[in-house]
């Protein structure tokens with residue numbers, strides 16, 4: 001950690017992860033998120049440019065940024081810290097893993113575990129969605145890889161989505177392909193983005209879209225060459241930042257609050273429903289088959 005803690009770097013928070021803030025080149029302040037115990041094990045990296053107020057949060061949970069409980073918790077804590085940090089005005093969400101934005105929820109968290117584990121996991125999935133969908137600051141998803149199911153959900157919570165123009169990358173809520181069902185708040189997030197008919201077809205078939213098809217249905221807002229995803233996200237953020245903050249924030253909340261409130265009003269019931277659904281033998285069998293299919297695909 002000594003190499004990171006150079007002159008002018010100060011610790012600005014604590015918890016399961018730490019935020020380090022310090023002066024660096026060009027008079028800017030960068031913020032790096034590292035794990036308190038083992039810096040190299042951190043699953044995200046956050047850089048905050050205090051001259052612009054733009055933070056870039058990179059997911060780095062090998063191999064495929066699958067969203068397990070620890071990873072979800074780490075993302076949530078960092079988002080919370082950035083939301084409280086007055087020098088941060090917006091967050092760009094992107095991936096440090098090649099070719100993958102996020103593989104979605106970690107299937108191993110939903111397979112072969114006990115009900116207590118399923119409940120704790122689902123609570124953390126709810127937390128991340130509540131945090132991101134109700135986030136007061138601007139969020140932009142710089143989607144530089146595939147983004148199935150929970151990965152697509154994370155992207156859908158952003159105020160704007162920019163995807164790399166690579167037909168090998170796909171995005172969508174493919175839950176039915178695994179024999180599982182996207183809950184109502186996944187569905188509502190999709191519905192609010194692409195409209196009723198498209199969401200209906202998309203969810204029933206568990207459709208995955210190439211970037212150009214995702215653009216056609218407004219699942220993403222912009223498709224750009226891969227090497228321009230981050231710079232375009234920064235440019236777009238600058239446009240959002242030009243709008244008076246309080247007016248933008250209230251407008252965002254007005255659009256999203258009913259959906260957020262709906263989950264808030266029934267969190268425990270939603271967890272119970274998830275635990276009962278995922279514990280079913282038939283669902284466990286489907287997930288087991290899907291995991292085997294993923295392994296077979298490699299050989």
Ligand SMILES: CC/C=C\CCC/C=C/C(=O)SCCNC(=O)CCNC(=O)[C@H](O)C(C)(C)COP(=O)(O)OP(=O)(O)OC[C@H]1O[C@@H](n2cnc3c(N)ncnc32)[C@H](O)[C@@H]1OP(=O)(O)O
Pocket residue numbers: 063064066099100102103104105106107108146148149150151174175178180181182183273274277278291294295297298
């Ligand atoms: C009432 C409500 C009930 C239920 C609601 C539940 C909602 C669920 C939401 C979800 O998000 S479910 C997860 C859906 N995700 C997927 O379907 C993605 C599956 N993965 C892929 O399609 C591909 O792996 C890929 C992400 C496109 C990457 O492909 P690539 O060829 O680059 O890698 P590879 O397939 O070899 O995978 C590497 C490694 O990672 C494992 N893996 C992949 N995805 C997941 C995952 N989501 N969870 C856990 N593990 C995953 C894969 O098996 C490989 O493992 P190995 O190295 O041990 O073989």
